[in-house]
Amino acid sequence: MNLSNNKILITGGASGIGLGLTERFIQENNTVIICGRRESVLNEVKAKFPSVITKVCDLSLEEERIALYKWIEENHPDLNVLINNAGIQKWVSVADADFYESMKSEVATNIEAPLHLTSLFIQLKSLTTVMNVTSGLAFSPFAKVPVYSATKAFFRSFTLSLRHLLQSNNIEVIEIIPPALNTDLGGIGLHDAHPSVSDFIVSIFEQLKEGKSELTFGTSETRLNASVPELKASFNALHSNL
Secondary structure, eight states: OOSSSOEEEEETTTSHHHHHHHHHHHHTTOEEEEEESOHHHHHHHHHHOTTOEEEEOOTTSHHHHHHHHHHHHHHOTTOOEEEEOOOOOOOOOTTSTTHHHHHHHHHIIIIIHHHHHHHHHTTSTTOOEEEEEOOGGGTSOOTTSHHHHHHHHHHHHHHHHHHHHTGGGTOEEEEEEOOSOSSOTTSTTTTTTSOOHHHHHHHHHHHHHTTOSEEEOTHHHHHHTOOHHHHHHHHHHHTTTO
16 A cells, blocks of 8 residues: 555544544645544544544444445545544443443444445545454453454454455455554543554554555554464453453
8 A cells, every 4th residue: 555645534533543544644645534423523633634624424324324425426536545443332241231222333333334335435446445443352352342342353354355355456455453552442541551542553554664464563463463272361361350
């Protein structure tokens, strides 16, 4: 992937990892479009980075995903990079009274949205790259976020297949595999002790320059290369005090 002179859509690009990617891709001389549910947050990013293009969109809704694609098709038909970054994480138990209703939004945002967007955006003749943000939890889950962990395992599996399926279309598929980072994912303060997004972004772009298609950092690199017994041991250690 060329790191400059692209037109890029980053879903969930106004916060966390998405914001880190937005800032760095702007620095690398790209045109960046971000979408998200909260117009106020998008406006804050726009104030900081005037070149960014924003679009309010609730990706959990099928009709809004279609509207987003049609807007891109009409206004930005030269878009060549789709980054499926948007995701939500809920700390839940299957015993919770509202578990089923709660998990619907996670499945819609973390699975349905990127699959639907991918199927739409590969219709753009200009598209050259799809980047999917999965998680180190795709390899070894954390039981306090059971649905999130499962959606990321699903998304990694889909990404592996997608890389093969889009070879004949000359569309590159890159997987970004973050570990837990200091973001508000799951709730404010839950991840304060983890590495910064800025350090993660630096590492990710170094790997992009090397031409890698699976981008890792810290514990996610360990999990990507771990054996099955090592992953089992990691799971047991993570849950030993829960």
